[in-house]
Amino acid sequence: MSLTAYNKKRDFKQTSEPSGKENKQKEPTKLSFVVQRHKASRLHYDFRLEMEGVLKSWAVPKGPSLNPHDKRLAMMVEDHPYDYKDFAGIIPEGNYGGGIVEIWDSGTYTALEDQGNAKDNEKLLLAGLESGNLKFVLEGKKLKGEFALVRLKDPDAKSWLLIKHRDSYATDEAYNSEDDTPRDSPINTWLAENKPGKKPVKKKS
Numbered sequence: 348m349s350l351t352a353y354n355k356k357r358d359f360k361q362t363s364e365p366s367g368k369e370n371k372q373k374e375p376t377k378l379s380f381v382v383q384r385h386k387a388s389r390l391h392y393d394f395r396l397e398m399e400g401v402l403k404s405w406a407v408p409k410g411p412s413l414n415p416h417d418k419r420l421a422m423m424v425e426d427h428p429y430d431y432k433d434f435a436g437i438i439p440e441g442n443y444g445g446g447i448v449e450i451w452d453s454g455t456y457t458a459l460e461d462q463g464n465a466k467d468n469e470k471l472l473l474a475g476l477e478s479g480n481l482k483f484v485l486e487g488k489k490l491k492g493e494f495a496l497v498r499l500k501d502p503d504a505k506s507w508l509l510i511k512h513r514d515s516y517a518t519d520e521a522y523n524s525e526d527d528t529p530r531d532s533p534i535n536t537w538l539a540e541n542k543p544g545k546k547p548v549k550k551k552s
Contacts, residue, residue, distance in 0.1 A: 350401060352425035356443040363436055369400035370429035377455040378465050378472075380485060381432040382411060384524075386534045387446035392524060394509065395427060396456065396483070398472055402427040407509055410451075410524025411490055415517050419509040421496060435533075447534050451524070454487035459495075479504075482512075489527055492516030 350367030359366050381402070383393040392410040395402035405421035412419055432453065438445045458471035459482035475481035479498030485491055493512035498504060511517055528535065 350426055350428055353427055356425070358442060362438050362442050364434055364438065365428050365430035367428045368430070370397070376465060378457070378468060379429075379432050379453070380456045380487065381453040382451045382487075382490065383434070384410075384449050384451040384528065384532070384534055385444065385446060386448075386537065387438075387444050390534070392451060393424075393448075394421060395432065396472070397429060397432070398469055398476070400429055402429060402431055403476065405496070405507060405509070411494075411509060411511075412522045412524070413490070413511050413516060413518050414520065414522045415511045415513045416519070417511070417522065421507040421509040423505045423507060447537055449533050451528065452487045452489040454485060454490075456483050456485045458483055459493060479507075 350369065354367040357364060379397045381395050383395070385391055385393050389408070392407045394405045394407050394411065397403075404424045404427050406424055407419050407421045409419050433450075435448055435450050437447055440446075458468040458475070460471060461484065462468050462471065472481060472483065475483075481496040482493070483495075484493050492514045495510045495512060497508045497510065499506040499508065
């Protein structure tokens with residue numbers, strides 16, 4: 348999978364994001380996923396699934412939901428390097444995606460029809476990605492159970508829906524990813540310190 352688009356958008360002399368390299372591990376025992384909360388020009392969530400040594404990535408404006416009735420818009424973006432799953436920090440202003448990134452959830456995942464090993468799971472997942480109907484099971488700290496990414500019919504095929512399947516981890520209660528985020532997370536701390544109208548604290552000389 349190509350990381351050319353990822354590398355072109357970034358100046359690695361300015362950002363501490365990992366450079367675009369594929370994961371050379373031939374047969375991972377398990378595939379990884381990560382959800383990163385990202386305060387850039389707008390607050391959103393980045394949903395990433397490991398496939399073929401890179402992270403297939405979607406920007407989810409409202410964040411994932413555990414309620415099957417919610418169909419969260421997920422815009423597919425460029426592949427990210429495997430090491431990006433561990434990235435958290437500040438992307439300097441003026442750079443692509445400038446702002447704060449924090450890890451909201453992470454773990455491992457399998458195809459819905461688990462084949463028992465990462466290589467065969469990956470084949471199913473890639474077939475689902477190609478067909479626009481990707482079904483998988485997440486084993487995270489917050490996100491657990493069955494989910495699907497379904498591609499919408501649009502000219503550039505970038506628009507998908509992230510949907511929770513009904514299982515023992517699903518809820519019929521209203522679900523907001525923001526409510527499942529620590530109040531003292533780096534982004535929330537920044538937001539609290541930069542509320543509109545709030546006067547900046549003067550430092551003592």
